[in-house]
Amino acid sequence: MNYRFSARLGSFSSSAVREILKLTQGDSIISFAGGLPAEEHFPVAAISEAFGRVMQLGNKALQYGLTEGYLPLRESLCKRMAGKGMNVTPDNMLITTGSQQVIDLLTRVYIDPGDVILVERPTYLSALQVFRSYGAVPVSVNGDSDGIDLDDLKAKIAKHKPKMLYVIPTFSNPTGRVWSEERRRGALELCHASDTLILEDDPYGELKFGDSSRKYPSIFALDQHPEGSCVVYTSTFSKTVAPGLRTGWALGDAEVIRQMARAKQAADLQSSSLDQQTLHQLLEHFDLDGHIEFVRKEYEARMRQMADLIRQHDWPGAVWEEPKGGMFFWVELPETIDTAELLKSAVEQGVAFVPGITFYADNPQTNAMRLNFTHNDAAGTVAGMERLSKALAAVLV
Amino acid sequence: MNYRFSARLGSFSSSAVREILKLTQGDSIISFAGGLPAEEHFPVAAISEAFGRVMQLGNKALQYGLTEGYLPLRESLCKRMAGKGMNVTPDNMLITTGSQQVIDLLTRVYIDPGDVILVERPTYLSALQVFRSYGAVPVSVNGDSDGIDLDDLKAKIAKHKPKMLYVIPTFSNPTGRVWSEERRRGALELCHASDTLILEDDPYGELKFGDSSRKYPSIFALDQHPEGSCVVYTSTFSKTVAPGLRTGWALGDAEVIRQMARAKQAADLQSSSLDQQTLHQLLEHFDLDGHIEFVRKEYEARMRQMADLIRQHDWPGAVWEEPKGGMFFWVELPETIDTAELLKSAVEQGVAFVPGITFYADNPQTNAMRLNFTHNDAAGTVAGMERLSKALAAVLV
Secondary structure, eight states, X not given: OOOOOOGGGGGGOXXXXXXXHHHHTTSSOEEOOSOOOOGGGSOHHHHHHHHHHXXXXXXXXXXXXXXXXXXXXXXXXXXXXXXXXXOOOGGGEEEXXXXXXXXXXXXXXXXXXXXXXXXESSOOHHHXXXXXXXXXXXXXXXXXXXXXXXXXXXXXHHHHOOSEEEEOOBSOTTTOOBOOHHHHHHHHHHXXXXXXXXXXXXSSTTOBOXXXXXXXXXXXXXXXXXXXXXXXXXXXXTTTTOGGGOOEEEEOOHHHHHHHHHHHHHHHSSSOHHHHHHHHHHHHHSOHXXXXXXXXHHHHHHHHHHHHHHHHHTOTTXXXXXXXXXXXXXXXXXXXXXXXXXXXXXXXXXXXXXXXXXXXXXXXXXXXXXXXXXXXXXXXXXXXXXXXXXXXXXXXX | XXXXXXXXXXXXXXXXXXHHHHHHTTSSOEEOOSOOOOGGGSOHHHXXXXXXXXXXXXXXXXXXXXXXXXXXXXXXXXXXXXXXXXXXXXXXXXXXXXXXXXXXXXXXHHOOXXXXXXXXXXXXXXXXXXXHHTTOEXXXXXXXXXXXXXXHXXXXXXXXXXXXXXXXXXXXXXXXXXXXXXHHHHHHHHHHHTTOEEEEEOSSTTOXXXXXXXXXXOHHHXXXXXXXOSEEEEEESTTTTOGGGOOEEEEOOHHHHHHHHHHHHHHHSSSOHHHHHHHXXXXXXXXXXXXXXXXXXXXXXXHHHHHHXXXXXXXXXXXXXXXXXXXXXXXXXXXXXXXXXXXXXXXHHTEEOEEGGGGXXXXXXXXXXXXXXXXXXXXXXXXXXXXXXXXHHHHXX
């Protein structure tokens, strides 16, 4: 049999993170690579209890359900979203298999081959993979520690007439940065004026450090919404409850959501009824905000530990800042260092990270690396940073 | 905001089944429409126990997992597949969110716009929707009660040079028919000779009636396999355990599976860890074959009840046969009757079915209907058939 794969196959190069994840599963490598939450903090007892409540609902709980998602879950989530300034009804919400699927479905219904999608520089690599698989052309927009560069955004909108802008404004992957409100409002204005749809990816927004009363309003909340919004917002339970329940959601104009639901029907009919109902029971009977507060403090402590270790190891020429939330450090090394090469010696030393090169839509920088600080415990982080320093010392010779 | 959806949007017309399902949820309509298993037979106690075992595995059970699927589940499934003459390793298997996702992923990696996909006449409507969404042109091949018409298949392969053939050879949706082994071998030979990939969809194969020792070997089992097979096989737990666990799988050549896994990574990273692990524990500790034997007998009884009712009501000019397995009756009415029109009066009478028109790739027949016999209990089936007869009498006047 001579297999004749489609032309789009080339776009599905396996993501470096996932391949590394595969290599490092269950062996002696300390990984700062994956965006993994700390599994020891998963609320397993509460999930078990929630599952028990689902089973009490009877057999119907395990039947086929609506493509749009389990209605009581959507209703609970609407209340939760209202608390964050996003006033939506269940018709403005689609439940998905993680927020990754939101990226896929929105691209599927909105993008034609050749369309330009503006993205941050750098940005989430698996979003780039999705965009390219539908024939879109991702083009990067510059940014700094306050968020996207509005002049560059304006220029790129004028030049490329993009259909979409994909952003992670709150504790970005990979840089950990958070946009100022001014940048959020500025981007919104430019996109409204040019009919550019914003896909606002917010997996990390709940993981904020420091003063917990500090608010970072979503771009969706700042826009007229839900109907007529130029933003589709997505978030997930993967970082606040557990990734294994694979449940995310999209918010947006009801017509945009309806089109995404049709595409989802073709893609997989619906996401797991069991996961959705378990999460609904969890939202109704568990202090999720208290749990998030706990996780947030744990992650902040881990972030500070890693920051202290980076300072102690004093890598020559390293440029980085303490993230205000999220899961990642972004470390730029001297331009002579190719972090893809560094990864090879790092893995020999028994430590992994993600080389910066994978996060660029165009003109990649080769001297940065992304370090996850949420997954390893204190001893693992100490040992991993030690190994990483050795690998770095070897290439700096 | 002026939304600018993609050109492929037109292909995502919402499936009639799902729309009817939506209308009939929780109200007084008796539905023969959806392909729903009988929820009262879901093995809920065993699922609860399996979930308990997963929770005992510790928090890691809820972490991100491999895109390819939970390895122990793939290993258990390999053993199960070997018992059906399909000798595969975990590298030949991808775990998905139901077998619907297999159709989507294989189409994504294999089909370019304009490619022809041959399908049965009639065939599963949500497969047609997926194919069209990727720009494929589905072309139907004639068949009879022994399966696909080999002469027509040969002619259509010669004429259209298709990239793929999509079939449900065992208890087809919508017709309930089962292919003879001769037709299976004949189709395989024609496809091998022309490098046509066969997507063999087998959601119903376990639901066989009559002598349970009777075997219907899959086309995949009849082919050289796994490597170099011209078949990708897919099945699901949706009909044997419960649809709400949303778990299906694909079997095929390792390279084809690898490409599908890459596409899945972009689509949703992975399917629910919780569902996969629960199913793995179920396979290890529950008598699934005993359960299937029980369900099979229940469904056969329901099928016979509906057959008796069709005979009793004696619809003028109705042509149908008793299915040897699966979930559906396919009833052809006199050509003067448009079943899409009939559905309207049926819904007024309080009963629903799926009009045949939705199941055709081309030149649709308008006088058939698909009736599901697995979901309703005996009283519901009696009442529903009564209502359907009234609706039919009204249009026959």
